[in-house]
Amino acid sequence: MNEDFVVTPWEVKGRVDYEKLAKEFGTSKIDEKLLKRIEKIAGELHFMLRRGIFFSHRDLDWILEKYGKGEKFFLYTGRGPSGHTHIGHLIPWIFTKWLQEKFDVELYFQLTDDEKFLVKRELSLEDTTNYAYENILDIIAVGFDPEKTHIFTNTEYAKTQYKLALKIAKHVTFSTAKAVFGFNESSNIGITFFPAMQAVPCFLPSVLKKKNIPCLIPAAIDQDPYWRIARDVAPRLGFYKPAQIHSKFIPGLGPSGKMSASEPKTTIFTTDSPDIAEKKIMGAFSGGQATAELQRKLGGNPEICSICQYYYFLFEEDDEKVRKIFDDERSGKILSGEHKKELAQRVKKFIIEHQKKREKAKDRIEEFVLRD
Amino acid sequence: MNEDFVVTPWEVKGRVDYEKLAKEFGTSKIDEKLLKRIEKIAGELHFMLRRGIFFSHRDLDWILEKYGKGEKFFLYTGRGPSGHTHIGHLIPWIFTKWLQEKFDVELYFQLTDDEKFLVKRELSLEDTTNYAYENILDIIAVGFDPEKTHIFTNTEYAKTQYKLALKIAKHVTFSTAKAVFGFNESSNIGITFFPAMQAVPCFLPSVLKKKNIPCLIPAAIDQDPYWRIARDVAPRLGFYKPAQIHSKFIPGLGPSGKMSASEPKTTIFTTDSPDIAEKKIMGAFSGGQATAELQRKLGGNPEICSICQYYYFLFEEDDEKVRKIFDDERSGKILSGEHKKELAQRVKKFIIEHQKKREKAKDRIEEFVLRD
Numbered sequence: 001m002n003e004d005f006v007v008t009p010w011e012v013k014g015r016v017d018y019e020k021l022a023k024e025f026g027t028s029k030i031d032e033k034l035l036k037r038i039e040k041i042a043g044e045l046h047f048m049l050r051r052g053i054f055f056s057h058r059d060l061d062w063i064l065e066k067y068g069k070g071e072k073f074f075l076y077t078g079r080g081p082s083g084h085t086h087i088g089h090l091i092p093w094i095f096t097k098w099l100q101e102k103f104d105v106e107l108y109f110q111l112t113d114d115e116k117f118l119v120k121r122e123l124s125l126e127d128t129t130n131y132a133y134e135n136i137l138d139i140i141a142v143g144f145d146p147e148k149t150h151i152f153t154n155t156e157y158a159k160t161q162y163k164l165a166l167k168i169a170k171h172v173t174f175s176t177a178k179a180v181f182g183f184n185e186s187s188n189i190g191i192t193f194f195p196a197m198q199a200v201p202c203f204l205p206s207v208l209k210k211k212n213i214p215c216l217i218p219a220a221i222d223q224d225p226y227w228r229i230a231r232d233v234a235p236r237l238g239f240y241k242p243a244q245i246h247s248k249f250i251p252g253l254g255p256s257g258k259m260s261a262s263e264p265k266t267t268i269f270t271t272d273s274p275d276i277a278e279k280k281i282m283g284a285f286s287g288g289q290a291t292a293e294l295q296r297k298l299g300g301n302p303e304i305c306s307i308c309q310y311y312y313f314l315f316e317e318d319d320e321k322v323r324k325i326f327d328d329e330r331s332g333k334i335l336s337g338e339h340k341k342e343l344a345q346r347v348k349k350f351i352i353e354h355q356k357k358r359e360k361a362k363d364r365i366e367e368f369v370l371r372d
Numbered sequence: 373m374n375e376d377f378v379v380t381p382w383e384v385k386g387r388v389d390y391e392k393l394a395k396e397f398g399t400s401k402i403d404e405k406l407l408k409r410i411e412k413i414a415g416e417l418h419f420m421l422r423r424g425i426f427f428s429h430r431d432l433d434w435i436l437e438k439y440g441k442g443e444k445f446f447l448y449t450g451r452g453p454s455g456h457t458h459i460g461h462l463i464p465w466i467f468t469k470w471l472q473e474k475f476d477v478e479l480y481f482q483l484t485d486d487e488k489f490l491v492k493r494e495l496s497l498e499d500t501t502n503y504a505y506e507n508i509l510d511i512i513a514v515g516f517d518p519e520k521t522h523i524f525t526n527t528e529y530a531k532t533q534y535k536l537a538l539k540i541a542k543h544v545t546f547s548t549a550k551a552v553f554g555f556n557e558s559s560n561i562g563i564t565f566f567p568a569m570q571a572v573p574c575f576l577p578s579v580l581k582k583k584n585i586p587c588l589i590p591a592a593i594d595q596d597p598y599w600r601i602a603r604d605v606a607p608r609l610g611f612y613k614p615a616q617i618h619s620k621f622i623p624g625l626g627p628s629g630k631m632s633a634s635e636p637k638t639t640i641f642t643t644d645s646p647d648i649a650e651k652k653i654m655g656a657f658s659g660g661q662a663t664a665e666l667q668r669k670l671g672g673n674p675e676i677c678s679i680c681q682y683y684y685f686l687f688e689e690d691d692e693k694v695r696k697i698f699d700d701e702r703s704g705k706i707l708s709g710e711h712k713k714e715l716a717q718r719v720k721k722f723i724i725e726h727q728k729k730r731e732k733a734k735d736r737i738e739e740f741v742l743r744d
Contacts, residue, residue, distance in 0.1 A: 114538050123539060155535050159744045162530035169562030174546065176707060177561050188547050190541030193565035291394050372531045372744050 018055060018221075018248055025189050027056040037064050038066045042102035042179035047317045049249070052061060058220055058231075058241035063216050071168050073214040075099055076242065077202045078110040078223075081131035081153075082120055084269045085138035087347075089252040091313060093142045094220045095247070100145060108201045109139060109151040114158075115198070118190040129155055139272050141354055142367055152370040153196055159372035161200045164207060169196035171233045179226050199230035202242040214240050221246035250313045251306050259277065266306075270358065274348040281344040282306070286336040299332035316344045388594075390427055390620055397429040397596050398536045399618060409436050414474035419466045419689045420619070428593055430603075431615035435588050439475065445586040447471055447572045448614065450482040450595075453503035453525075454492055457510040459719075460622040463685060465514045467619065468590045472517060479510060480573045481523040487570070490562040501527055508737065510642050513729035518739040526569055531744035536579060541568035543605045552597050556657045572600035574614040586612050593618035622685045623678050638678075642683075642730065648718040651681070653716040658708040671704035679711050687718045 022029055030049070034057070039045045041064065046056050063073050077096050079089065113128035120128075132153040139151055139253060154161065165357040174192060177183055183192050206213045217227060231241040266284070268277050287304040302308035305310050308329050316322050328334040394401055402421070406429070411417045413436070420426050435445050449468050451461065472479050485500035493502075504525040511523055528535065546564060549555055555564050578585045589599060596618060603613040638656070640649050659676040661667040674680035680701050688694050700706040 041440060114534070117538055118542055125535060154537070156531070158534035159528070159531040162486075162534060163527050166489055166527070166562050169565070170490055170560050173558050174555070174561055174564055175557035178557070182544070186545050187549070187630035188542050189544050189546055189565050189568060192546055193541070193561050304703045326476060369576050 009177075016249065021221060022056045022246075023055075025221065027058055027221070027224065027244070029061075030055055030057055030060065030245070034061060034064075037061075040306060041067065042098075042103075046098045047319065048091070048098075048193065050319060051312065052219070052248075053091070053313060054190070054245050054247045056246040057244055058224075058227070059241065060216070060245055063214055064242045065332055071102070071214065072105055073216045074105055074205050075107040075241070076110070076215050076217050077107070077200070077219055078112060078198070079132075079139070079150055080112045080115040080116045081128050081135045082123060083131055083210070084271045085135050086267045086269045088267070089135075089315065090142065090320060091250050092218050092220060092247050092272070093139060093146050094314075097142055097267075099216070099218060099297045100148060101193070105148065106143060106205065107149045108205060109149065110201050111135060111151070111153040112194075112198065114154045115194050116338045118188060118194060122174055125155065129153060134271070136365065136369065137358045137361040138354075139362050140364055141357035143357070144368070146364070146367040150370045151368045156369075156371045160370075161197060161204070163192075164200045164204055165196040167237060168199050168203075168230075168233050169193060171236050172196060172229055176232075177229070180228055195226060198226050200228040202227070202234070203237065203239045203310055206239055212238070212240055215242040217242050217244045219244065219246065222249070238289050240297060251309045268347065268351075270351070270354055272351065275324075276350050277347050277351050278344040281310075281342050285338060286339065288336045289332075292337075295335055300329045300336070302326040302329040305329055305336075305339075307336070307343050310343055310347075315350070375693050378552070379429045388621065392734060393593060394428045397428075397593065399430055399593070399616070400432075401595065402427055402429055402432065402617070406436075409433075410542060411485040413439065413496050414470075419469060419691065420470075422622075422691060423694075425685060426467060426590070426617050426619045427462070428618040429616055430596075430599070431613065432617055434496045434586070435586055438586050441465075443586065444475070444477055445588045445615070446477055446577050448482070448587050448589050449591055450484060450570070450573070450695075451507050451511070452484045452488045453500050453507045454495060455503060456643045457591045458639045458641045459686065460639070461507075462514065462642070463622050464590050464592060464619050465511060466686075467537055469514050471588070471590060472594055477520065478577065479516060482523065482573050483507060483523070483525040483677065484566070484570065486526045487563070487566050490560060490566060491740060492624075499583070501525060505625055506643070508741065509730045509733040512725070512733035512736055512740055513726050514640075514654070515729070516709065516740070518736070523740045524742040528741075529535055529725045529744045531724075533569060533576070536572045536576055537565070537568040538572050538610060539566060540575075540602075540605050543608050544568060544601055548604075552600055567601045570586040572604065574599070574602040574606070575609065575611045578611055583695075584610070584612055587614040589614050589616045589620065591616065592621055594621070595738070623681045624672070639724075640719065640724065642726055644723065646723050649719050649723050650716040651721055653682075654712050658710060658711065660708045661704075664707050667707055668704045672701045672708070674698040674701040674724060677708075677711075679708070679715050682719075687715060687722070 029051070035049060038049065067073060074237060075096055077092060095277055096107060099105070111132040113125065113132045116128040116131070117123055117125045136151055172195065174183070177192055177195055181195065203216070203217050205215070220286065224244065227242055229242055234241040265280065268280055272280070284306045286307050288300040289298050302325070312322055312327050329339065330353065399449045402424070406419060407417060408422065439445060447468055449464060449501050468479060471477070483504040485504045488500040488503070508523055512624065542565065543723065546555070547566055549567055551565065561722055574587050574589070577587070596616065599614055599616055606613040637652065640652055644652070656678045658672065658679050660672040674697070680698055683697050684694055701711070
């Protein structure tokens, strides 16, 4: 892997070369032809597809072919509840909601409180189960269809999942898991079992509905390795291999890497007060010049400016307006301060809206949640 | 380990030197002093204690000390449901029933359908779960107190157990599990997690009842390694280390090794018809001389005669009568054929009685079983 960046399911560091990453992971790029096929079915293209935020896939063409023949897929995505939800997490969820709407499909959403407990020395199982609850509020707030959305926390849905996990686990050696996830002899025997639990929702709907149903997983590309195990095992258990659609990472407000809960100063949580969110934006890294005068003269670089990236990834759906924002940054027409102020207002508005829905979600849990 | 015999949780081969085994496993022998303490509380000594069938322990003295101070323990034992129950399995269960009665304590009984599925290539999970059901009928037939006995199959009680298994697993590295159980890189990621599931019932009653309760595990000595993990983890989770009381193995009807379901000709299953059981006894290995004449002249060896061993382990509670049976074998006073005929009658009677209770147990499942 390129020395300048690191991408594993647990770590994303440096500025990621996505072309290279797709090549190294062995995934396919989403090309124009595929975009056209999606647009034909959906009636439009989500801006995350137009901009290549979702840029890579496995078997998405096959999923569309099946769909065209009347064989619907289901969506599967997940969240590791090691803390509160941040805005970066919402990106695949917002896109997943779009997929659910446009393709009219079911969604299975797994919260891996087991995984996060097993890998985080400082977290108790009660902590991660509690974060799962908090995260579920954010998931519901995104606006998924309660008739078609099934959210479950692993420890609360363990009886149903454990049986299928055993059937998966029987086909996965420690040696394979080690190669895929980088386990070693010091890994605990819980986390080495976890890939089986993570693979369960790829096949669970097929078991529950007693017919083979194609699965499409929208997730950030760092999660790709998990599905190699599921894809490997699928034919041996008589299931379809899960297909995938991969996103890039939303940058943090700092100079590099993805937004991460472990760097709270450069991360906007959905539970931050609007004022805190504003402060974080105002203190963000813009990559601009040292003085206003130089900025006006030399301009900035939108590719590394976290403010521009925020508009691009989430806060401006209109491509023309994004182009203008990028141009103004590049030409020095707009200064970082003004730029930040405007974004801060949008983020505040977004947070206020989200938190209202999040509050209402507390009474809607039972509409969405699966438990044993 | 001695080259002439092999004892692991999965294999018992050769004629076992129990003195040596206890030394190698690092367990303590049950001595006269300990037997007296048990007798004082129980009012009698079970013949399996008198004869040293239960011969070894860990922390049994501590369990009795706690008991003497009014702190009751609970019993935990288990069964790997890879097939039907055989008479060898009943030995620790019958003894466990005696312990339950005499000490008036709760019993937790785990059926590891997960384990047997994971290690047996030819068995499906449905097979092992079904065998668990069949085995439960035998457990109930032994006569445990329904008020104080809790029987559970792992896949049916996975939600409750998984949480505690995670807490155990976080403290057990692959390296430790490998050293204790002989796992290797080709072991599947389910079986390497299983030691955590097997350790769960050591602590589960303490969790359920919200106080630390001592645990005593009666089991054949080959199961000892499983509890090393539980004993290791216990103090880190704030629980008592589980104590143990170990039995020898009931020999098969063949010349060596313990009775094992994988050798059906020398194994009497509780589901065998009385006639089949009789036939197996009549065909058993007695280690006698080549002809009746020689047998009368030279005598036999009760130590290797499976018929004598059957009386000793289960079918004759009176020590004096066992002594006479052994003496008659040694002196050649009784011939194998007569010997077998008499035992066959006892075994048939036992089987008929057991099968009646087993049939009744079908309506009593709910009195005993824990499910999520």
